[in-house]
Amino acid sequence: MDAVVEIASFENAPCGFVAFDDRGKILEINARLADWLDRERADLLGSPVREILSKASRIVFETSLIPLLKMNQKIDGVSLDLVRRDGTKLPILLSGERSGTGETAVTRLVLLNAGGRRNYERELAEARATAEAQLATEAKEGELREQFVAILGHDLRNPLAALSSAIRMLAKSTTGDRERLIAAHAEDSIQRMSRLIDTTLDFARVRLGAGFELDLSGxxxxxxxxxxxxxxxxxxxxxxxxxxxxxxxxxxxxxxxxxxxxxxxxxxxxxxxxxxxxxxxxxxxxxxxxxxxxxxxxxxxxxxxxxxxxxxxxxxxxxxxxxxxxxxxxxxxxxxxxxxxxxxxxxxxxxxxxxxxxxxxxxx
Missing domain, CATH: 3.30.565.10 (Histidine kinase-like ATPase, C-terminal domain)
Known part of the structure; x- marks a missing residue:
């Protein structure tokens, strides 16, 4: 009974399994991997293991992974692509171990479906790129706004000073109480506007990173x-x-x-x-x-x-x-x-x- 359960678990495990000999011929493959490939398990037995890989992955497998397996006896977490019956690719993460030497050597590979992970990584990269682009745009717009405020505030100073001077001159030359009162109110408004401009410029200076330049001489x-x-x-x-x-x-x-x-x-x-x-x-x-x-x-x-x-x-x-x-x-x-x-x-x-x-x- 335990043997039957073990075989069933192996065939329907949540990962693929394939074993091949020193010539690259498939000796064993579980039902899960055959199902991923949309192939009959019996048709895969005895066929070259390279055939279940995409063309690009075959090159990596044969030129890099097989030599590493022969040298180190194992590989871990390698990203490759399988190829299904209809030619579509299935991304996987592959780990393997080689035992024996020469013609008796057997290599066993465990494969995990990495489609969801790759989609997640791609979406994460796209979201990060979008967020970085948005932050860069907002930072640029914010800097332009603050520069505009600083320039506008600076350019308002001269005409405001001229207006204040003119009102003071008018106040000195007038003799009517009503006219002097109007001039005083106008001067109060100008002083308030001047303070608002100074505050706005201070704010813009701080936000632009200039800060306050202190004069310690007085x-x-x-x-x-x-x-x-x-x-x-x-x-x-x-x-x-x-x-x-x-x-x-x-x-x-x-x-x-x-x-x-x-x-x-x-x-x-x-x-x-x-x-x-x-x-x-x-x-x-x-x-x-x-x-x-x-x-x-x-x-x-x-x-x-x-x-x-x-x-x-x-x-x-x-x-x-x-x-x-x-x-x-x-x-x-x-x-x-x-x-x-x-x-x-x-x-x-x-x-x-x-x-x-x-x-x-x-x-x-």
């Missing part, structure tokens, strides 16, 4: 820059109170204008999203270990789902009705990185605090 003027930023935002928001606590015991090596931009963006964010009835607090300190800047506002906490995205570009709370590009905190983060500093955020039921810390030592 560190002594940091205090003046901080005062100027607070004054500008207080003037732009006359109904809001900004409390400033500044303690600069040392003059840190930093880009004064960029640090001012960082503070300005944090204050603008606090004024925009904080409780309008409560003051915004700014603390600037430079002691022996670090330069620190923190901005605190009262009001609703930042939603938990927004915390991890605060410094991503174009991210704003969906509930806000304020205007802006959603780039302010992204620029803050990039300025902090350029100074080898870090940003931290804490927000609870009553207070939100953004803090910047740049390690600093007076001896460096």
């Amino acid at each position: 560190s002594a003027r940091l205090g003046d820059q901080i005062q100027l930023v607070v004054h500008e935002l207080s003037s732009a928001n006359p109904d809001r109170k900004i409390d400033l606590d500044m303690d600069l015991q040392y003059k840190p090596s930093c880009d004064v204008w960029r640090i001012g931009q960082l503070l300005s963006n944090l204050l603008a964010n606090a004024l925009c999203h904080g409780d309008p009835e409560q003051p915004v607090s700014a603390r600037v300190s430079c002691k022996e270990d670090a330069l620190t800047i923190s901005v605190t506002n009262k009001g609703e906490p930042i939603p938990p789902e927004m915390m991890e995205q605060l410094f991503d570009p174009f991210k704003r709370p969906k509930t806000t009705s304020k205007h802006g590009l959603g780039l302010g905190l992204f620029i803050v983060s990039e300025i902090a990185k350029a100074h080898e500093g870090e940003m931290q955020v804490a927000s609870d039921s009553g207070t939100t605090e953004f803090s910047f810390r740049m390690p600093y030592s007076p001896d460096t």
Whole structure:
């Protein structure tokens, strides 16, 4: 009974089997392999084993594999093609072992159907090529968009500066209160547009890989820059109170204008999203270990789902009705990185605090 089961398993095993002698004549072949070839098993016995291979595979088999079998007695995982009765090819993976010598030598081969694997590999290669082409196209389009934004922003500066100069001249020459008010509103709009252009250019510069070029020559003027930023935002928001606590015991090596931009963006964010009835607090300190800047506002906490995205570009709370590009905190983060500093955020039921810390030592 066991012998019958063994023979049946061999004939219908999920792999092909063929044995041939030293002259290449088939001595044994199982039913599975005969079925793959669409040939009668009896017709294959005694025929040359090379006949079940495609023309290209015969060359590889006879010039490479047979010599390897005679030298090493075995081969593993060789990819070849069988040929069916109708001439179509069947890809297989072949492993074999040779025993005996001379005319008594017998070679036994086990063959696995590799059609599915080859199709999978081909589809995988095609999918990879398609994905790489798509990524290359998207990268090129993204770079072109960012270059366009940078060029456009740069070209907008000159006419905007000319327009601002003309409005200031008109404001000086006019005597009517209504005309001066209109000129003041126009100048405010121009300044806001200028800030939007600067932010857009900063974003494009970062995305293009240029980053921020720091000017460390004006560190002594940091205090003046901080005062100027607070004054500008207080003037732009006359109904809001900004409390400033500044303690600069040392003059840190930093880009004064960029640090001012960082503070300005944090204050603008606090004024925009904080409780309008409560003051915004700014603390600037430079002691022996670090330069620190923190901005605190009262009001609703930042939603938990927004915390991890605060410094991503174009991210704003969906509930806000304020205007802006959603780039302010992204620029803050990039300025902090350029100074080898870090940003931290804490927000609870009553207070939100953004803090910047740049390690600093007076001896460096």
